[in-house]
Amino acid sequence: MDSHSKEQRVQWMxxxxxxxxxxxxxxxxxxAIGLAFGVIAQKAGLHPLEIGVMSLxxxxxxxxxxxxxxxxxxxxxxxxxxxxxxVNLRHLLMSSSLAIYFQRINSGWxxxxxxxxxxxxxxxxxxxxxxxxxxxRRALVLNHTANIAxxxxxxxxxxxxxxxxxxxxxxDYALIAMFLCLLVFQLRxxxxxxxxxxxxxxxxxxxxxxxxxxxxxxxxxxxATIGVFLRKSxxxxxxxxxx
Amino acid sequence: MMNTDYLVVFIGMGIVTYVPRxxxxxxLSRRQLPQWLIEWLDFIPAAILSALVLPCLVxxxxxxxLELFRHELLVAIPTFIFALKTRSLAGTVILGMxxxxxxxxxL
Numbered sequence: 001m002d003s004h005s006k007e008q009r010v011q012w013m014x015x016x017x018x019x020x021x022x023x024x025x026x027x028x029x030x031x032a033i034g035l036a037f038g039v040i041a042q043k044a045g046l047h048p049l050e051i052g053v054m055s056l057x058x059x060x061x062x063x064x065x066x067x068x069x070x071x072x073x074x075x076x077x078x079x080x081x082x083x084x085x086x087v088n089l090r091h092l093l094m095s096s097s098l099a100i101y102f103q104r105i106n107s108g109w110x111x112x113x114x115x116x117x118x119x120x121x122x123x124x125x126x127x128x129x130x131x132x133x134x135x136x137r138r139a140l141v142l143n144h145t146a147n148i149a150x151x152x153x154x155x156x157x158x159x160x161x162x163x164x165x166x167x168x169x170x171x172d173y174a175l176i177a178m179f180l181c182l183l184v185f186q187l188r189x190x191x192x193x194x195x196x197x198x199x200x201x202x203x204x205x206x207x208x209x210x211x212x213x214x215x216x217x218x219x220x221x222x223x224a225t226i227g228v229f230l231r232k233s234x235x236x237x238x239x240x241x242x243x
Numbered sequence: 244m245m246n247t248d249y250l251v252v253f254i255g256m257g258i259v260t261y262v263p264r265x266x267x268x269x270x271l272s273r274r275q276l277p278q279w280l281i282e283w284l285d286f287i288p289a290a291i292l293s294a295l296v297l298p299c300l301v302x303x304x305x306x307x308x309l310e311l312f313r314h315e316l317l318v319a320i321p322t323f324i325f326a327l328k329t330r331s332l333a334g335t336v337i338l339g340m341x342x343x344x345x346x347x348x349x350l
Contacts, residue, residue: 025336050249057257067256071249080252085259092263093291097284099271110272114265119295126288170344173318177339179296180319181326184335186289199290200297207298207307215298220290227286228279 010137019141022128026120026142027149029175033061034150038157040065044072048158055151060118062213063087064154083212090216094122098139101129105136116143120175123182130185191227199223314346 034055041051046068058064063084070080094117102110113136121143128134128142187193199219206215276284300316302309322339329335 025332028336046249047245050245050253053245053250054253054256057253058260060260063256063260067252071252077252077255081255081259084256085263088260089263090291091260092267093287095264095267096271097287099268100276100281100284102268102272105272107269110268111265114268115261117264117268119291123288123292170340170342170347173315173339173343174336176296176299176315176319177322177336177343178332179292180323180339181330181332181335183289183292183296184323184326184330186292192286192289195286196289196293200293203294204298204301204309207302208309211306216291216294219294220287223290223294224283224286227290228283231282 012137015135015137016141019138020145022124022138023121023142023145023149025174025178026124026146028171029120029178030061030146030149031153032171032174034153035157037061037064037068038154038159040157041068041154042158044068046071046158048155051158052151052155055154058084059115059147059150060084060088061150087213090119090213090220091117091122093217093220094119097126098122098129101125101139102136109136109140113140113143116140116147118143118146120178121146123179127182127185191230194230195223195227198226314343314350317350318342318346 067080125139203215203219300319326335
């Protein structure tokens with residue numbers, strides 16, 4: 001009962017406003033990718049309604065692109081589902097990192113939030129959580145704002161995205177620029193710079209030799225592990241205390 | 244109009260995408276995390292962001308190959324410096340888009 005009455009005192013209006021405002025770079029990027037996806041999916045024979053249902057059920061850009069190309073080349077249920085699973089395994093790491101900020105949150109909210117974990121929402125929410133001006137409700141609104149933008153733009157693409165010139169206003173670069181800036185926010189010391197460098201270089205190297213996107217998980221896990229060991233080594237312990 | 248075969252595939256995709264998103268959150272948010280895990284997870288965001296973005300800048304194609312002099316990388320350098328100096332997300336996104344648009348026209 002106590003927690004219930006606390007829930008009722010939450011001011012949802014500022015929460016919704018903050019979440020939606022924070023989501024804008026993601027929405028911009030999704031708009032570009034979503035339109036492109038809609039056009040491709042429609043050319044592969046999907047009806048805009050089917051595109052919408054797919055975006056609603058899956059909500060994962062790269063997996064959806066791959067699945068559509070597999071569908072149009074006649075692949076069956078299992079290959080598509082297994083590929084999707086592999087492509088989206090990286091969310092395990094993101095979900096784990098976010099768990100720190102979701103201690104003892106009601107499982108219904110967790111269920112709703114987990115659905116919206118993407119590369120983009122993860123990066124944005126985690127940065128905001130660090131800055132302390134953020135909470136799980138705002139994160140939830142951000143996730144679902146991005147979700148609506150994704151569903152809307154993929155369906156719009158299915159109806160006639162080909163009429164919008166590709167590459168208009170550099171919109172294709174929105175997500176890369178966003179990731180670059182969020183990466184800058186994460187470089188909070190020499191150790192983070194080193195582990196980011198290791199992760200980036202490893203990712204490039206692995207992406208060249210291993211097909212698919214396994215490079216994201218492999219490179220991140222190795223780089224984070226090296227980061228932990230470097231922190232434990234005496235050289236960095238001294239440096240961090242010194243600075 | 245909805246093709247049933249497609250619907251079944253989408254539901255399958257939805258389930259295998261949702262579980263990795265939900266499981267760590269549901270499992271880890273219910274217990275005290277060990278110190279080593281907290282320290283390890285602390286490095287994950289910087290590592291993941293770098294692992295996501297760097298291959299987009301210097302590789303292309305399928306199968307991927309190294310392609311160093313792409314607009315993506317060229318634009319990333321001033322965009323990154325701008326982010327370091329201003330720490331403004333909005334400014335960085337707008338500048339990156341603008342430069343990428345310019346690069347597409349002039350280069």
